[in-house]
Amino acid sequence: MAIIKLSAIERRRLSVFVTCLVFAVFAWLFTALSNTYKFTIRQIINYKNLPQKRAFYPLQADTVSAIVQGTGWQMLFSKVDYNNKPINVDLHTLETKNFIVISQQLKQINAKKDLNHEIIALNPDTLFFDFSNRIIKRVPVEVVSDIQYQKQFSQSNDLMIKPRYVTISGPAEVLAKITSWKTDTVKLQNANEDFIGRIALQKPKEGNLAVIPRAVTLTIPVDEYTEKTLEIPVKVINNQRYYDIKVFPQKVKVTFTTSLTDYPEMNEDDFEAVADLDLWRHNGYNTLPVKVTRMPSYSKVTKIEPQVIDFIIKK
Missing domain, CATH: 2.170.120 (RNA Polymerase Alpha Subunit; Chain A, domain 2)
Structure with a gap:
């Protein structure tokens, strides 16, 4: 490949030529635009x-x-x-x-x-x-959320929405398909305290719909959770023939999660533990598994001891 060697004067002339060409292109471009x-x-x-x-x-x-x-x-x-x-x-x-x-x-x-x-x-x-024809309909607000809680924290009670209902107006055939109205997505990261904020409602996709109001006030109760253990009496269900039944043990230890606020007030009256006698009658079970069928909202059972109980039936 041939290499063109330029003298110092030729390099200077080439540099001036290229500079003038660039300025000319920019000037033309500026004028054209x-x-x-x-x-x-x-x-x-x-x-x-x-x-x-x-x-x-x-x-x-x-x-x-x-x-x-x-x-x-x-x-x-x-x-x-x-x-x-x-x-x-x-x-x-x-x-x-x-x-x-x-x-x-x-x-x-x-x-x-x-x-x-x-x-x-x-x-x-x-x-x-x-x-x-335009008609009017009231529908409940549906909260759309994407919440990541800090470790050991979670929602501790029902959402509070004000107002809970919105009024929509539009064609009857369109409103017949609407059962609720969604909010914009509530996004929180590492939530560890109550959230209170003004949340906009999603805008109607149809131009012939109107929604009033356009925003609601939302409160999300957040609390730290811990574990608590209570002894809960076991209740035998489906004893349709009224057998005289003795269960052993009569109480089981139920470990569950609860918010720190509710921790002192939690007692055995908030829970119900049952054993189903139909499992013996229809399936021949010798022991009955224990299930918790009633407990406070936003609590979660983590362990039941023992998980099964013995029983004696006196006819």
């Missing part, structure tokens, strides 16, 4: 001033193609600049008709844009809607 162009972008539609007496369903997608007039710089960065900046379309005229001509609102749309550009046309230009 400063000119005005027309280009097309996709924009999300956001409906405002929804009709109060009519429920509606859009008959087209929630995005439109917008023909924008702007500089080459704006065209170059359009993918970034126009993301998450929806077009606000006013629907107040739907009280008397079933379509909206967006071009009639271009002046208001351009006036509220926070970018130095101008939308000159939209496709489709006319939006059509399907209408039905």
